[in-house]
Amino acid sequence: MTQPDDISPLALNRISVYLRCLRHLQTEGVSRIASQEMARRFHLSASQIRKDLAYFGEFGIRGVGYDVAHLRERLERLLGIQREHPAIIIGAGNIGTALALFPGFHSGNFRIVAVFDNDPNKVGTQLADVTIRDSHELAAGVAETGAEIAILAVPAEVAQENYQALVDAGIKSVLNFAPVQLELAPEVRVKTVDLLIFMEELAYFLQ
Amino acid sequence: MTQPDDISPLALNRISVYLRCLRHLQTEGVSRIASQEMARRFHLSASQIRKDLAYFGEFGIRGVGYDVAHLRERLERLLGIQREHPAIIIGAGNIGTALALFPGFHSGNFRIVAVFDNDPNKVGTQLADVTIRDSHELAAGVAETGAEIAILAVPAEVAQENYQALVDAGIKSVLNFAPVQLELAPEVRVKTVDLLIFMEELAYFLQ
DNA sequence: GATTGTGAATAGATTCACAGCT
DNA sequence: AGCTGTGAATCTATTCACAATC
Incomplete structure (x- = not known):
């Protein structure tokens, strides 16, 4: 499997989008699809689909198109999600709780294996499949569960220190x-999701 | 005020980031800052800051830098967030509820003026500052409140129909x-926040 | 005949480097 | 003296168009 690590973030995002489309097609029973048809159905660019896919190897059949199941499997392996990824959540506030209950993670082969909070009233209570643990147990929890990914859902004021704790715990x-x-x-990859930035972007276009 | 509408989404995102940095500087009492210092503090590119800002007008003072308060005000006006934007939430599930309670929106001059759900058990209950209303009242609610922005937080299966209802309601x-x-x-701008795509991006880099 | 994979062409974004102000 | 604003240069991404393949 080709595995260039210089892939652009934009292309990587598109790979995820293609994967989502393929899953959708599979539930509809579509077994083969051409780049042009896929572009039409999901409002993408046909030449870009071909370029992106060809970059990782020749997945298509000329004159025919792409095999949906096969391509899906290849893309999942490419993203490294052919195996389940254990993930933890730090902060059982509104957002942390919502994410712990978010059904989408299951379908994407991610599993929330632990939730941490520093509020004694929350520690010990049940949330989705797990019992909320004290933040002090973070390092032990990461070691036990083998979690590699963490979702940081704490207030802005304490985000930096919690991030540092995650780094120290080996996330x-x-x-x-x-x-x-x-x-x-x-050595730790971070993706920040800033809701306010999204809202501001929308506000700009209202003018 | 220069207001080109052909600004790239990338540049627009950066403007939001600059704004966040300026607010932070203001709380620290910094009144003037040079592009280089700002780049160093927040891990940005100095020449890019200058180019982005110059694109909307000459906000800086040569030999000195940028006036923090003044620049902040200009950027807020540029994004259209000098006035408060009423927003609504569709879907009072986990994510919708978390967003209704998200304190960040207040600081960004957005206000949640209504929440809608189709579950009769939720309709009529209080959430943050508002009472949850029935989804059938959407059009009336939008008209009353003058909301221009909607947060769509419903299950994937019903997202399309709820989106259509928002379009029809004039969002x-x-x-x-x-x-x-x-x-x-x-005629309706959409920004999709797909948590699974973010997770997949992170998973890729674990390999 | 249809569709991929790909080099060439175009478009877009970022960085450089320095003239122009304060 | 120091920093912005900006044209030129570079780098990156996307689209085009067609030869290669099934």
Whole structure:
């Protein structure tokens, strides 16, 4: 399997989008699809689909198109989601709780294996499949569960220190919901989801 | 005020980031800042800051830098968030509820003025500042409140129909949390936030 | 005949480097 | 002296168009 690590974030996002489309097609019983038809159905660009896919290997059949099931499997392996990824959530507030209950993660082969909070009233209570644990047990929890991905859902003021705790615990990737510019550790990948930035983008186009 | 509408989404996102940085600087009492210092503090590119800002007008003072308060005000006006934007939420499930309670919106000059759900058990109950209303009252609610932005937080299966209802009700921008490729109406701007795509991006880099 | 895979062409975004202000 | 604003240069991404393949 080709596995270039210089893929652009844009192309990587598109791979995820293609995967979502393929899953959808599969539920409809479509077994083969051409780039043009896929572009039409999901409002994408046919030449871009071909270029993106060809970049990782020749997945298609000329004159025919792409095999939906096969391509799906290849893309899942490419993204590394052919196996289940254990993930943890830090912060059982509104957003952390909503994410713990989010059904989409299951379908994407991610599983929430632990939730941490520093509020003694929350520690010990049940949330989705897990019991909320004290934040002090973070390092132990990460070691036990083998979690590599963490979802950081704590208030902005304490995001940096919690991020540092995750880094120290050996987490490799962080999805951050706190609206702050984190001081990053070089070996830990961070993706920040800033709702306010999305809203501001929408506000701009209202004018 | 320069107001080109051909600004790239990338540049627009950066403007939001600059704004976040400026607010932070203001709380620290910094009144003037140079592009280089700002780049260093927040891990940005100095020449890009200058280019982005210059694109909308000459906001800086040569030899000195940028006036924090003044620049902040200009950027807020540029994004159209100098006035408060009423927003509504469709779907009072986990994510909708978390967003209704999200304190960040207040600081960004957005206000949740109504929440809609189709579950009779939820309709009539209080959530944050508002009483949850029945989804059938959507059009009336939008008209009453003057809401222009909607947050779509319903299950994937019903996202398309709810989106259509928003379009019909006269909403101009939608922040969509359902992991689907919506069939878009040309006059309504949509920004989709797909948590699974973020997770998949992180998973890729674990390899 | 149809569709992929791909080099060439175009378009877009970022960085460089320095003239122009304060 | 120091920093912005900006044209030129570079780098990156997308689209085009067609030869290669089934």
